[in-house]
Amino acid sequence: MPIKELVSKGSESLGAWYYVYTHSTGVGTVYLDHAGATLFPQSQLENFTRDLTENVYGNPHSQNISSKLTYDTVEQVRYRILALFHTTTEDYSVIFTSGSTAALKLVAEAFPWVSQGPESSGSRFCYLTDSHTSVVGMREVTMALNVTSTAVRPEDLRSAEGQGDGPSDPDCQLPHLFCYPAQSNFSGTRYPLTWIGEVKSGQMRPVGVPGKWFVLLDAAAYVSTSPLDLSAHPADFVPVSFYKIFGFPTGLGALLVHRRVAPLLRKTYFGGGTAAAYLTGEDFYIPRSSVAERFEDGTISFLDVIALKHGFDALERLTGGMEEIQQHTFGLAQYTHAALTSLRYPNGAPVVRIYGDSEFSSPEVQGPVINFNVLDDRGDVIGYSQVDKMASLYNIHLRTGCFCNTGACQRHLGISDAVVKKHFQAGHVCGDDIDLIDGQPTGSVRISFGYMSTLEDAQAFLRFIIDTRLCSPSGRSVPQDCAAGEAGVPSTEGKAPNATAVTRVRGLMPQEDALTALRAWDDLSTAVNAVTLPPPVREATTPQQTLLEKAAGVLDADLGSHVVTNLYLYPIKSCAAFEVTRWPVGNQGLLYDRSWMVVNHNGVCLSQKQEPRLCLIQPSIDLQQRVMVITAKGMDPIEVPLDENSEQAQICQSKVCADRVKTYNCGEKISSWLSKFFGRPCHLIKQNSNFPRNAKKKHGKDQSPVMTATLSLVNEAQYLLINTSSVLELYQQLNASDENESFPMKDLILRFRANIVTNGTRAFEEEKWDEVSIGSLHFQVQGPCHRCQMICIDQKTGQRRQDVFQKLSENREKKVNFGVYLMHISRDVSSPCVLSVGSQVFPVWKGNTEYHYLPATEKHQDVCS
Missing domain, CATH: 3.90.1150.10 (Aspartate Aminotransferase, domain 1)
Structure with a gap:
């Protein structure tokens, strides 16, 4: 159905149609990255799947019936590709590649370059500065062949339009290659297709050297939303990526090669399917006559090519064509x-x-x-x-x-x-x-x-x-x-x-x-x-003490001292906090902090950014019974043992912040529980204690004890500390306008998912600390925590509230930092240690060599015994 017919049905029908295209990204999603990868229609997948279930497609290099079906279907798709670009097999060949990048690499390796010599200037490789990385990367091949590469600015090329007078030496056939994008993948600027003819005829010269110019038109971005007529603008090489046009399949592209240049291409390798004949014992190799067969090393991704057929069908049915x-x-x-x-x-x-x-x-x-x-x-x-x-x-x-x-x-x-x-x-x-x-x-x-x-x-x-x-x-x-x-x-x-x-x-x-x-x-x-920026944040009309009363249970200590006011651990990554008043310290931080995580059916870690309802899962740990009890509204409580059963554990691999971690599956019982809660297959996995995850060097810190520290399934560091004075400042800013709906300050604290919450004398003073001593434990400040949109999620309801992130962004010089990361300075803990609420915090300020001690009381000392 053409686009205009779909739109004419009204916005409600169009919204339903659009949902078909965004079913995998969620209701209400506005997808605006079509230049990166467009979306695919549901009908394309359904028809492709039906095709595979109703037909048998064999390897196209064989001669049986199923292989002949594959070969013929692939050839039909080649014809449709050429028809899309208003050309035929008489002028162009279609070489399937893994994408436009592979097509560009093929040209770089096969082009008939002439190396620069003592008496020869050699070939030139020229490209527009507004080119994709994959075009610029071709120069690595040319440099190895002693071929000069030149980047040409768009303004210089525009000024050269029409200024050439044809080849300065018509007899010189030294081959040069000029590459430019039909559409800039940065700005969407479209460069004239007429440059193809002007460069080839000599009316415009990228570089003033004699020879014969060939043109590569990078059309990957352009053809995703516009018609390209190669009969009017016959470039020598045209690389494309099909996922930019159809959305599916990915990992499939093509190089369109003009027949006039195909005989000049060099082949430095031959793979399965490209040889007409060869010998293993001597240098005897005869390539196939077809340009496509000569350069498609190995078996092409023929099922993906067949998927293109259904992409063409869907595109024509839904849109009416590229125009x-x-x-x-x-x-x-x-x-x-x-x-x-x-x-x-x-x-x-x-x-x-x-x-x-x-x-x-x-x-x-x-x-x-x-x-x-x-x-x-x-x-x-x-x-x-x-x-x-x-x-x-x-x-x-x-x-x-x-x-x-x-x-x-x-x-x-x-x-x-x-x-x-x-x-x-x-x-x-x-x-x-x-x-x-x-x-x-x-x-x-x-x-x-x-x-x-x-x-x-x-x-x-x-x-x-x-x-x-x-x-x-x-x-x-x-x-x-x-x-x-x-x-x-x-x-x-x-x-x-x-x-x-x-x-x-x-x-x-x-x-x-x-x-x-x-x-x-x-x-x-x-x-x-009708709108403008809100007025500057005014001083709170409510006395600070009144605001502190709203934060009852959070700031019980004297504001003149630094003490631990709250301790939290998060046994399951991205799930609810487990608040404690006293807790053991392990080699990776608070004992059992982020030792488990929820993964989807592909083994990919889930976070609240993808699944906000994770915050509704409440884990608690019973150290005496050696179990973790997990609760959630509408679900029966379930227990997970703290200790892994090495004999029954199912070992698996996963990733956390690009780190490969070794884990084990906690069993089908908890998997079923999680799957029922989320309505999709999920599993609970636990970090394997025999597979340590070493901390990376962060923020320029080079202390060797920190470098040897190990991490649980946390993102950055062993501990995250926030200062309630910082929270209070943000709390005042959020409540400065009557338009904002107030909520308890403790709810705001929970959004930042800290392990250690302290009070302080000034907001954000923690970012100026270099080290921290809490009782007998010493920590190095690793730098600020760069916040993401998770701070907008109400940890009690899973609902989003954008103004928390926005207000923090407005008042933190555009960098949404809140809290600091801590790592143990000394990793040798010979005896058990604990952290406790009420313990005094002794910071070392940056540039100082001595601790700023505050009076300590034996009652609140952390204990190693």
Whole structure:
């Protein structure tokens, strides 16, 4: 069914259709990472599964009936791929690969390079700086062949358009290769397809050297939402990845090779299926005549190729073709871009900084991708990691970082080569969450639309930006008396998406639905004009002592001293806390802290980020009976023995924070209990005591005792400490507005899932500590705990409340740090030790060499006996 037919059924029907595409990610999910991987329709999987159950597909290299069926089906899919790109087998061959990266590697290894010599300049490999990592990586192959590589900036190539006069030496056939993306995977910028003909004819030269230029068009990002006509723009090489078009299968791509260049390609290896004849005892090898068969080493992933057939069927049935998809996705991107650029703070400062080379005027120059950073009202960048965490609280899936495109990232963010190296030396690598270094961004945020994206998706994203930047933390608009219009902000009235965007929307929707879309913009504009940032946090009108009374049972000690006020352990990772007043200390922290964890049917650890109801499972430990008792509402209590039965234990492997850990399954009884509670297969596993997990070096600490410390199933360190003065400050900020619904401070403490809770004299003073002594135990402060969206989950109900994370982000200089990690300084505990509530805490401040002792009482001393 074409997209316009689906949309014409109304938003309710469209929502139900969209749920089919997001059934695996959850109800209410807004998926905006289609440039990374699009979603697959349920019908594709159902039809593919039915196909496999009704037919037998054998290895295509055999001659039996089932193998012939496979061969013929694969060839049919090749034809459909070529038809998608408006070409035929007379001009192109389709070589299946594991993805576009493998296709690029194949070109790098097979291209007829001529090495540079004493009397020869040799071949040139040129690529646009706005290229994917996999394109830039081709230079490693060329360097090994003594071939010069040159990166060309987009602005230099644009200025060279039409300035060539053909080959300077028509007789020179020295082969050169120029690579550029049809669409930037960073910004969505679309580069002219006419460059293909201009470079090949010599009208435009990437580098002023004589020879014959071949062109590789990286089409992986482009063809996911746009038609590509290779009959009009016949590039020599075109790599693609099919999961970007269909969503499924992954790990399958292709290289389209033009017939004119195929005979020039070199083969340095041959595998099964590629040889027409060969001998094992001498250098005799005859490749197959077919280009595809010559380069498809081994047996191709033929079942995945068959899945493509059903992907084509679904795409044509649901969308009506790539032209419709292009109009639909571009209309959504243009609408969202217009709204984002209109958002302003009360002082007139923009809410976002968009990175790109177009004004979203047409799909010929811009894909359905928006790359940006969120700013505060001073113009400072808010780290992409914090934006990502907030987006997840709104069930919005987006992508952050540099998107495997360092060149474009550097150009748009103004990051020099020296700064990239400096960032690496500071510990930043591709794919991590280090988003700001010295206040400067290391990457950005990207949203992208696919053919199943809806207007509601775009509006949900815009409301998320408005809620988190232009509304009060509770998500409600600030009253009209402090509206943005009264603060001198230019009105957004009349700034609806321009006529082109309206035309795109109307091209897909009936007239009444197009009008609905425009009314939705008007509603959004009104919302933008009606909100502003909340007023600065005022001093609490309630005396501090009154607030402390609300925190009864948490702060019983004198605020002038440092003492332990609460102790918690979490026997099952991500489940509820078990509060104690006195507890033994083991080699990995508090005894039995995070010794167990819940995993899904694939053995993957579950956390509250994926399954908030984990907090409703309450474990408690009876040391005398040697059991852990687990309770949950609506479930009968169940016991799990503390001691593992080495003879009956089922050993298994799992991962915690990239660490491989050895565990054992706690049995079918508890698995059934958990599966019933969560409504899906789950298991309880326990860390194997004979398989230690060593702590990594963190935060520049190099003390050898810490390096030899062992961890349980915790994320970072043996202990996490928070200071109630820090909690109190956050508590006051959250309750500064009457709009916020108050909740007990102890509930706020529980959200931070600390082991040791202390009082203190000042908020966040713990971040300035270097070491801590609690009775006879000594700890090294390993650094702050970088918080995720789990702090928004009410540990008593499993419900989310976004304002906790947002308020902390606003007041902690954009880094959501809260609490500090502790590790034992001395690992040799020759006798049992305990931690107790009421024990005094003696911190050593950074830069000091002596402890800041406070009066100690024998009553509250920790004991090693």
